[in-house]
Amino acid sequence: MIEHIPYAQDILRFLERHHYTHVVPKAALIDMDGTLYDSMKNHTQSWYRLMTEQGFECTRDEFYLYEGRTGASTINQFFLAQRGREATEDEKKELYHTKTVYFSSLPPVEVMPGAFDMVSTFAAAGITRVLVTGSGQSSLLNRLDNDFPGLFDNRLKVTSRDVKHGKPHPEPFIRAMQLAGVSPSQSIVMENAPLGVEAGDRAGAFTIGVTTGPIPPDELRKAGAAIVFPSMEECARQLPTLLLSLLTVNNLPR
Numbered sequence: 205m206i207e208h209i210p211y212a213q214d215i216l217r218f219l220e221r222h223h224y225t226h227v228v229p230k231a232a233l234i235d236m237d238g239t240l241y242d243s244m245k246n247h248t249q250s251w252y253r254l255m256t257e258q259g260f261e262c263t264r265d266e267f268y269l270y271e272g273r274t275g276a277s278t279i280n281q282f283f284l285a286q287r288g289r290e291a292t293e294d295e296k297k298e299l300y301h302t303k304t305v306y307f308s309s310l311p312p313v314e315v316m317p318g319a320f321d322m323v324s325t326f327a328a329a330g331i332t333r334v335l336v337t338g339s340g341q342s343s344l345l346n347r348l349d350n351d352f353p354g355l356f357d358n359r360l361k362v363t364s365r366d367v368k369h370g371k372p373h374p375e376p377f378i379r380a381m382q383l384a385g386v387s388p389s390q391s392i393v394m395e396n397a398p399l400g401v402e403a404g405d406r407a408g409a410f411t412i413g414v415t416t417g418p419i420p421p422d423e424l425r426k427a428g429a430a431i432v433f434p435s436m437e438e439c440a441r442q443l444p445t446l447l448l449s450l451l452t453v454n455n456l457p458r
């Protein structure tokens with residue numbers, strides 16, 4: 205019988221790994237860059253421009269791997285690796301500011317195809333949505349209410365300004381659970397980046413990985429994703445089935 209339930213094996217594997225008996229989704233904790241917006245190309249381009257101008261050695265694609273970290277943490281990592289010291293608070297602030305200016309000067313980013321349907325599905329299922337981003341990029345944060353009208357409550361947002369530790373630390377998602385008043389086994393995380401997936405899984409949430417850039421699906425699985433979808437459009441198509449399966453598996457005798 206269980207083999208007829210879509211995603212049942214993935215769900216059971218997740219329950220076992222986290223020692224849960226149930227997942228009852230009450231809140232969706234949703235990443236922004238690369239999940240709601242097709243913004244990663246612009247982010248990697250502006251990081252690359254900033255860091256090469258500052259005399260750091262780097263490649264454009266390596267910034268995909270740092271996705272999810274706060275800007276300050278990315279900057280500090282370069283200072284530690286290539287200057288042998290921490291970046292000062294002023295350096296972090298100034299360089300991150302320059303990075304946001306470079307980002308804002310690039311052509312506007314588009315909403316990720318499928319993202320609106322994904323968020324709407326959670327809303328229709330009565331599942332609270334919380335934005336959880338390592339970004340402090342106000343040019344995108346300010347667009348959210350226009351692009352996803354009525355879907356995100358302003359009080360339910362966790363940005364780089366609200367946390368001490370960015371992803372892959374679980375703090376951003378734990379903070380989001382507290383805001384929504386839910387427990388880890390009542391939470392679904394939506395993520396596109398390995399560090400974000402790792403943070404979601406470490407926070408104890410059922411973490412859905414979606415590949416929307418050059419990172420291969422296996423990296424998201426290794427980071428702890430319960431399920432990986434090959435695109436946000438496919439994720440949006442499958443999400444109603446997956447939510448139903450989560451509830452069906454709960455009611456099976458085990």
Ligand code: MG
Nearest residue numbers: 235237238397
């Ligand atoms: Mg992301």
